[in-house]
Amino acid sequence: MREIVIGGAQMGPIQKAESRTEVVARMLALLDQAAGAGCDLVVYPELALTTFFPRYWMDDASEIDAWFEAEMPNDATRPLFDRARAHGIAITFGYAEKTPEGRHFNTSILTDRAGAVVGKYRKVHLPGHSEYDPDRAFQHLEKRYFEPGDLGFPVWRNLDAWMGMCICNDRRWPEVYREMGLQGVELVMLGYNTPSVNSQNGAEGLKERLYHSELSMTAGAYQNATWVVGVAKAGDEDGHPLMAGSIIVDPNGYVVARAQTEGDELIVHACDMDACTFGKTTIFDFARHRRIEHYGRITSQTGVVLPE
Template identity: 45%
Template sequence: MARFLTIAVCQTGPIQRSASRAETVGRLVHLLEKAAAAGAEIVVFPEMALTTFFPRWRIDDTAEIESFFERSMPGPVTQSLYDAAARLKVGFALGYSELVQEDGRTRRFNTMDLVGPDGGFIGRYRKMHVPGSSEPEAGTTTHLERRYFEPGNLGFPVFDYCGVRVGMAICNDRRWPETYRMLCLNGAEVVLLGYNTPLLLDEAPALAHLRMFHNHLPMQAGAYQNTLWVAAAAKAGLEDGQALIGGSCIIAPTGEIAAQALSLDDEVIVHRADLDLITTCRKVNFDFALYRRPDQYRLIAEQV
């Protein structure tokens, strides 16, 4: 029997610092409703979907920093999104800033949760490849994620979602081949990804014309080389003075972009993903059991 999963990517336009959490969650509920009306069975929202991308600023006040974080999910304000998922019978992956007490201390992660069509928690991923710096650097686009987040400590888990193996990734993770390879080796069929990416980088103005190309390139390569469906949701538009790139997309295991957002605003794109295409692509080029030689890779590495 053929296997399909109808995936929706819910891109958001800018979320300004002045927006309340309730206002933002209301936007996400509306997008979830649109996705459900289009037949979606699962939805992915952007990285840090509940707030502005605050690492663009140096903030020293602890209370102000923690105002951007969630201490529990769902919380009093975000509960309505989970209730909507249960009402609509469509699950989602949501990126947010997580504050947690672990190992006897306060820890902060850039996190994405997978929620089922009953509104229940399924699994969590914490961003591994945390970019930027902890202090502003002259001549570079201010990007202080390392000031506010530590690298994730959960690895690259893969979860069962209604019989489909689903993994997650966040923003800079998409540029690293090991993200897709680890998810593939852990059994993923679909990767849900969220990002906030500046349109321009001060340190590389000569590469400005390649920003969207470099946005899509690693995701297409990762999908193709690991026979995965990749669904990526951006935050887009002019957010608190910084232009974000957009380009949300759904990518097939062939490496082709099956659907792509056309705006820099709130937008839903939907595609009925043929999961059997994964098997076809593995037969053509990427039969891991036949061709992959981890024993030889180790020997070569040791010789070098």
């Protein structure tokens, strides 16, 4: 048995005025709780250090850059790395990354038990729009503030398992899981900040959005025989509600742990990586069953092309 005790560190709302230091203190409290629960790995949400700032229209470069981290770890986050190292716990969390070249990405990193960064992922599927949209109930400007990720969907060997990452909207795209599945992934970790209501369709509320989020993650887990850990930042951020619904999903697509609140909350499950083996060697034995000669459209076109 290759067991990893995983903690999903859901975070409640982060208000616009809340400092990195205040946020990291909350992350440390969850990390200490995870240590008490015997966790080997803690998964934090997307943009874990700040409010979900893409809801705000900004055109001043310095104002935008204030939401981004130029290095990782930095002064604000170093206590998190130090505490994780002291506990011997690997961590993954999301943040807004500004590169030395001035590029901007929605990023997640993964550490080992010693606090060393062993993996980095940059969000590929950016939702929303790039210009102010007066017809939306609120803005969702990820396409304005971030570039699409340029690192693909790598996996890393960590804690004696093959691990991969994605972020938020990525979870809705089956190609994401399959890219990692074709590399033998056994654990997909993802954070999200998802509004509780669709900004373009007010009838799509919390119930529907929780359903679609869970559907995406459970299907991805089952179809690739992998564990999936999805962790939310949730609650009311300055009048803008984000949904919760953090879950841990086993390789058969069953939810084995689920958050009960919209606040800071740790969900824990002992995940056996060997539980992936049956699915990967039977119904989802890709080498035996995939027929790539029929999949050309998946990489040769983006939008729908109707048959002539």
